[in-house]
Amino acid sequence: NNIVSLSKSMQKALNRKSIVEKRLLIALNQKNLKVLYQPQIDLNTGQMIAVEAFVRWHDEEIGVIAPDELIPIAEETGLINQIGTFMLEQACTQAAKWHKAGIKLKVSINSSVREFLDKNMAKSILDTLERTGCPSHLLQIEITEKFALEAEAETSIIKQMRQLENEGIVFILDDFGTGYASFRYMQLLPIQVVKIDQTFTKSLLQSDKTQRVVDGMVQLGKSMNFTVLAEGVETEQQKDLLKEFGCDYIQGYLIAKPSEPGYIEQLYRVHN
Ligand code: C2E
Numbered sequence: 001n002n003i004v005s006l007s008k009s010m011q012k013a014l015n016r017k018s019i020v021e022k023r024l025l026i027a028l029n030q031k032n033l034k035v036l037y038q039p040q041i042d043l044n045t046g047q048m049i050a051v052e053a054f055v056r057w058h059d060e061e062i063g064v065i066a067p068d069e070l071i072p073i074a075e076e077t078g079l080i081n082q083i084g085t086f087m088l089e090q091a092c093t094q095a096a097k098w099h100k101a102g103i104k105l106k107v108s109i110n111s112s113v114r115e116f117l118d119k120n121m122a123k124s125i126l127d128t129l130e131r132t133g134c135p136s137h138l139l140q141i142e143i144t145e146k147f148a149l150e151a152e153a154e155t156s157i158i159k160q161m162r163q164l165e166n167e168g169i170v171f172i173l174d175d176f177g178t179g180y181a182s183f184r185y186m187q188l189l190p191i192q193v194v195k196i197d198q199t200f201t202k203s204l205l206q207s208d209k210t211q212r213v214v215d216g217m218v219q220l221g222k223s224m225n226f227t228v229l230a231e232g233v234e235t236e237q238q239k240d241l242l243k244e245f246g247c248d249y250i251q252g253y254l255i256a257k258p259s260e261p262g263y264i265e266q267l268y269r270v271h272n
């Protein structure tokens with residue numbers, strides 16, 4: 001029996017959300033989303049070994065919706081499952097195409113925990129791999145700490161991750177170092193790669209302390225037999241330092257921004 005009033009800004013946010021949701025439904029139906037790919041480079045060999053797939057959406061009515069706005073809304077409304085299905089399908093199709101053309105590239109997709117709450121997630125991933133002709137070892141799945149936190153509580157998620165790992169799919173712990181429990185998840189989940197978050201890369205050259213933290217993160221990762229990947233690398237100096245620390249792979253604007261497949265192929269020829 002209360003009267004609740006919305007502030008103007010809350011109302012605006014709600015309106016925006018419902019417009020985005022409405023347009024997103026249309027975009028999903030018409031497959032109007034796009035995928036761009038960003039290279040991951042092996043620091044030792046200089047070779048491009050993988051790409052990460054990012055969703056891109058330019059709606060004709062409401063313009064460009066950045067992932068930072070899109071993903072939270074999609075998670076809240078449940079449309080994230082459809083985005084995930086779309087991205088998986090596209091990524092596998094692309095990886096299979098490259099594989100047939102002799103281009104050896106793994107493809108990483110970003111996964112929300114909500115998708116794995118579906119008990120059939122592992123099966124539908126394996127089905128998609130088969131249908132698109134993509135070898136399972138070419139697929140990488142990036143999970144965040146929020147994902148890991150829920151996975152810990154939900155045994156069916158870990159079970160599905162193990163099943164996928166057994167098939168050769170690689171899990172990457174994204175945003176490594178930003179959460180409060182990375183260390184626990186490194187032990188608990190079937191993860192093979194840890195990705196040092198870009199906030200660390202950014203302040204690498206500005207702070208002595210950050211350098212020691214990142215050095216420590218690399219050593220910890222390596223001591224536990226993880227492959228260590230750093231994201232957000234924008235300068236040669238950052239790259240050199242990361243190499244000195246023993247970091248395995250890098251990703252960032254220094255190599256390329258998220259790009260069209262055609263440009264990835266050009267870059268691949270330069271690097272490999
Ligand atoms: P993320 O997975 O941590 O991705 C890294 C973000 O940093 C991407 O932004 C990427 O474009 C950007 N980035 C890459 N290299 C550099 C660099 O050198 N410097 C700087 N400043 N930025 C760089 P984006 O594409 O806007 O995505 C933001 C977040 O949205 C992602 O963070 C990811 O969590 C989420 N996301 C993006 N695409 C998808 C998707 O298809 N599915 C899901 N579930 N989440 C997605």
Ligand code: CA
Binds near residue numbers: 052110142174
């Ligand atoms: Ca990611």
Ligand code: CA
Binds near residue numbers: 174175197
């Ligand atoms: Ca990240």
